[in-house]
Amino acid sequence: MRMETDEALEKYQGDVYRAAYVICRSREDAEDVTQETFFRYFRSDREFDSQEHLKAWLLRTAMNLAKDIVRSFFRRSTVPLEENGPLPVFRETEDAELFNAVMQLKPKYRAVLHLYYYEGYTAKEIGGILHLSAGNVRMRLARAREMLKNSLEGGAE
DSSP, X not given: OOOOHXXXXXXXXXXXXXXXXXXXXXXXXXXXXXXXXXHHHHHXXXXXXXXXXXXXXXXXXXXXXXHHHHHSHHHHHOOOSSOSSOOOOOSSHHHHHHHHXXXXXXXXXXXXXXXXXXXXXXXXXXXXXXXXXXXXXXXXXXXXXXXXXXXXXXXXX
């Protein structure tokens, strides 16, 4: 199964952007990752078993590109002139606190939280996407939940 690039872009652009933003924490970097992900899809001649397989490939590609940006020498050696731009607006303060707490986690924890809670993947499916064992994914989820719990309880005191 091969979907046209513009059709795949229309269907999965939001998912790819969100996955990249979770890792990069920068709107501009997430946009670059999204563009590069679909460019790689356009250049590839790979056939996919299903739309779910295509989506998983796009998310894995985006997350790997985002990790490369985060680990790059340029990113480690520079200081941004301003913060990452406007943050999302939340109606409830609890939502804003949760978003800020999640964004303070390391990328490996943010990635599994995003794929599990937002994209709805199982631990086994996340393991396939991130090349981890299902047990490792469950451990990262448990650790991320514990870190969030400590962070949010610490903020409430």
